[in-house]
Amino acid sequence: MQVLQTSREAATQKAAISVQGLTREYVTRNFFGGVSRTTMALSGIDFQVGYGELFGLIGPNGAGKTTTIKILTTLLTPTGGDAKILGLDVRKDLYEIRRRIGIVFGGERGLYNRVSAFDNLRYFSDLYGVDPAVARKRIPELLSVVGLTDRAQEKVEKYSRGMKQRLHIAKALVHDPELIFLDEPTIGLDPGGARDIRNMVRELKAQGKTILLTTHYMFEAEELCQRIAVISKGKIVALDTPSELKNMVRDISVIELRTYGATMEYVEALRRLPNVVRVVADLDSEQQSIRVQTPLGADLLPMVAAALPAGAKMIDRTIKEPTLEDAYLRLVEE
Amino acid sequence: MKSTEGRGLSADSRLLMAWRVFRGAFFFGRKGLIIWDSWDMWVMQIVITPIAQIGFFAFLSIYLKYPTSVTQFIVIGNALQSMSFSAVFAVANITSQDKWQGTLPSTMVTPANRVALFVGRAWFQVLLSALIAAAGLLYAGGIFGVSFAEANFVGIAVVVLLTSAAMISFGLLISAVGLYMRTALIVANIFLFVTLLLSGVNFPVSELPGWLQPVAWVIPLTYGTEAVRMAISGASLQSLLPVLGWEALDGLLVLVVGFALFSGFESLSRKTGRFEEY
Amino acid sequence: MASMGSLTPGRQVEGRVNKIIQVLKASVFLTSRLFFADPQWLIPNIIAPFIFTMVAFFLFQGQTSGSAFLLYLVLGSGLMGMWGTTIYASANSIGFDRWNGTMESTLAAPVPLSWIALGRVLFNTLQGVLNAVFILVIGLVWFRVGFGLVNPPAFFLASVVTFISLSSFGLLMTTLLLLSRKGGFITNSMEIPVYIATGTMFPVILLPVVYLPFAFMLAPTWGIEAIRLAALPGYVGLPTTYWEDMVVMVLETFAYLGLAFFLFKRVEAYAKRMGTLEEY
Missing domain, CATH: 3.40.50.300 (P-loop containing nucleotide triphosphate hydrolases)
Structure with a gap:
């Protein structure tokens, strides 16, 4: 003591x-x-x-x-x-x-x-x-x-x-x-x-x-x-x-999507997909940017594309290493 | 964004839109007056300030050993003058509040009819100012011994309402200045004092130097103090009519000038981008 | 306080006094800069007192006999101008920081808030003095008031002490505005009653008896009495002598200062406890 x-x-x-x-x-x-x-x-x-x-x-x-x-x-x-x-x-x-x-x-x-x-x-x-x-x-x-x-x-x-x-x-x-x-x-x-x-x-x-x-x-x-x-x-x-x-979020990777015409429903649909940890979306501008955290990485891509509603377009998708922001979101949301 | 509105509007719907803006500005005017937000401002405006102001000049008159009639002249003048704060200062304050809160640009970008916007904001103050003047007259009778035995009460009511409306025109004129300059509140403040001197509040206009007398008659309150004294001593509506007519005309004139300034300053502000400065 | 250990006690006191003077100077300087940054503020300081004097002049017209009476009027107007500036501007001195968004920066400085406020109040009262001087000039030039003082040194002394008592009162007012958003209400609604209560235009003895304790609690009431006794021949006001007036004024001024500094301490402690001055 x-x-x-x-x-x-x-x-x-x-x-x-x-x-x-x-x-x-x-x-x-x-x-x-x-x-x-x-x-x-x-x-x-x-x-x-x-x-x-x-x-x-x-x-x-x-x-x-x-x-x-x-x-x-x-x-x-x-x-x-x-x-x-x-x-x-x-x-x-x-x-x-x-x-x-x-x-x-x-x-x-x-x-x-x-x-x-x-x-x-x-x-x-x-x-x-x-x-x-x-x-x-x-x-x-x-x-x-x-x-x-x-x-x-x-x-x-x-x-x-x-x-x-x-x-x-x-x-x-x-x-x-x-x-x-x-x-x-x-x-x-x-x-x-x-x-x-x-x-x-x-x-x-x-x-x-x-x-x-x-x-x-x-x-x-x-x-x-x-x-x-x-x-x-x-x-x-x-x-x-x-x-x-x-390192705390090493177990996941991030799919970064840029879409045109995606709505909140799409974000909800993504959230319902199996193995999706978290979805963060910015829907305010003409092009939407959506980040999907998942341990599956590229394997999730087909499901992500399939969930896209008619009329909406996928402009770009990339697999990224998690950033501090991903770690932060996990920490403050848990 | 292409809009079909505004261009092909009929006269009727223009009027309707103007009415909506007026109504909106009316409620805004009431809400925007932070100065009236709390009970203490009411106490101050309706109780403390009028009594203190009337008392100050009444005691001064007593000290100078003026006859009762002179003291009563002063008491009535100040009772009516006590509305000035609400009519002039508070109205001028609306624009200032807008500036402080940074809401002025967003008001000015609306396509709202400017006359409706300009006038609508102030009408709540007309009622309020009339109320304050009425309170002032109540103190004049209750505390300072002014006799209302022969008074024409309908006449008094008309005078008070008209004076209040005409003085609001002055407040709007100053608030138009406030659109462009930081000084609006100061100008409003000075104006409050100026009325004490020029508007026949404490002594008849005829005692002013000759060159100042025309200036006195520009201020609507000058007609008001004359008319209210007449009404208290029992003048009929008919005999009040000439004074009230001139007061109404004067108020209207001030309103027109005020609106011209409002429009002028608005375009000047657009040129110099001064909305956001305070 | 280990770092202070090497200094002799004498140096410490000197350092502290220097520091107070440095803060006061800075505060006076900034207030004057803010004042002149908006030169339109000169208007109420020139025009408002001018109008007050004019109103009073017209009222006194016909009743006046000799220049002593006019001097009485000019002194009263001057004091009214000083009062107005002191109450209004001083009460707003720290309120300005709240409004301007500099409250946190001011509170975070390593000096008591009261020193900063005192600097502001001093400048504002000084502004009031200029007011009074301006009115005197109007009186001398326009209305041809004779400026023959009964006892110039006593007049000067009384004026200086009245200046200090007004500043102290301004400091007290500042704390009121800090304590409450209603401070503005208090100071605004006090203006005319204070003119009445201190006998700026007519002796307080004319007032209803209930008003008198209030009048006697205001140090400038005594200041005005002393100033008039020293300035006007044959002046009859309260049944007190010049020196009695001065003593009461000084005692009350000390009471204001004591109360103001005490309240400042409380306000600062409260601000720290609640984390804000903004929510009063």
Whole structure:
């Protein structure tokens, strides 16, 4: 027992983020102050992130990602368990933690649109207590890193989504934090903008920063993260390297279909076929893309083709190795 | 997407469509007014603000040792003026809310009849504003001692409703400005103060400098304050008619100008793409 | 706190004070930038007080005898302008962040929210002072008010303390808006009652007795009394002296500040517990 305790403490000290048995419940109170509803957002999660690691946290909406990030960034107190950031307690050492972490909020939130990029950075550097002499040097550097030097004096409201997001990153770096939280940093960006952000994340990693990233895009998590935790219904259902996570679905292969004129009925018919594990379909566009997970591989193809209703056309079909997304879907749906 | 609608429509069905838009805009206008969403805004608009405003100027008059007749003049003027917030500010606010919620572009892409859209949004406010003015007059009688013994109540009702409708026209005019500029709410705010000064609320228009008097008569409320005082002292509908006629004409004029601005700003917005800025 | 161990206690205090000043400066600076980014905001600060003064001028017309009375009016209008700006703009200072989507970023900064709010409130009150000065200029130039003060140093002192008391009140208002979406309701519906209760235009003694405790709880009520005693010859208002007014005002200002900082702590704790400020 004693030994276990010590080794655990040692691990805690080595980790940049250390989370043990973390729980969070939300209590909704009614008008009279009585409890009307209790929601468990996190029910006891554990994980550790080492210094210099790029760690991913993925899961469906409402799984507990945002709650976890909020707790780790000291914006929310946990109702149970422990979380240590750089060896500091999220309950007690608020300001010390805040000085040493940077947060990138995804989406449109978090910037003053009516003032310039430069003014935004200067304001936040002052809030974070950066020495003005240091800030004078660092802000132009950051603006150049995120490619906004030429437009630094323009109002942020004139920026494109991608530019705003790059400014978000600069804002999070203005006090040179050791640990950076990226909360869905590429959400809503076009492919080029998202690629820019991913390159910046790689660059930060190369500089030795510890990074915790949440994302909805599996390929992004696979591309960037060294380890990934999959969170579902307030629990961590898997935690491993991307390749190990993919190994979990080694037993299946994926038939990727592109069809024209296929409907939900076809998808249902596919689901009823024997040995079909899962069917994921995007029916919204003119051409539909359907992914069928099956252990049978190519042997299933005749049945897939036979189920196609009259009037619908098969444009393309390929057999593929399962991706992280397939593993993810299995994990969060089970 | 080819459409046969719109081109070959008969006059009847055009009218019907306009009516639908009007009806839709009416309900939207009511729902979109977040400002009225909660009970506290009602309390504020119907109770606190009118009483405080009437009280402020009434006490000032008492402090200045004006005769009772002057104080009552001020009390009645402010009672009617208290509708301005609802009529002008809240109506101008509809467009602003639309902008904040980012729903303005989706409203403007509809092929809806613009007059119906423009006017329909505001009619709920006419009733509301009339209600507030009625509450104001109730306080005037109940708290501030204005005598209604000789009052022509039908006359008062007509004046209040007409003034409310005419003032809404002003609100719509400002909301048209709000389609294009961020300033609409500020303009609306200033307008609230301007009426205190110009519309015969606290002192007769004749005391204003000569060059300001024509400006005063552009504002429908100026006719309203005159008419409501007449009605309270017992003037018949017939003798009210000239003032009310001018007020109606004025309101209509403001509405036409407002709509012209609305159309003008709409096409300007299309050119500059400013819908989405706030 | 081990990292702080190497610093001497003196350095720590100095560091802390510097940090507060840095945050205040940043907050004032940003608020002014946001203000000037939308120069149309100048309109209510120029036109609204102008109209108030005009209305009052017309009402006072005929009743006025001598410039002291006009000075009384101008001082009152100026204070009304200051009040309006303080209550309205200050209450919206942090509310703006909620609206603008910068609440999380602001809360995540390693400084208490109250410092940031204080910076905003200071700028807004300063805006109110400009308001008052503008009204004074109208009075001097347009209405030819004589500006002969009874006791200039006392007038200056009372004005400064009133400025501070207005800022403190603004800070308290800010917490109200944070605590509840109804904050907007409270501040909006308070505007005119506060004009009445602080005796901006007529002495509070005219008011119904039930109103008086409310009037006496507002520090600027005493500020206006002190300012008038220092400015107007032969002014008769409340049965208090200049210094009595000043002492009460200062005590009440401290009470506002204490309450505001206490509430800020509570608000921040609440936000952390519930995970949001957005759902009040």
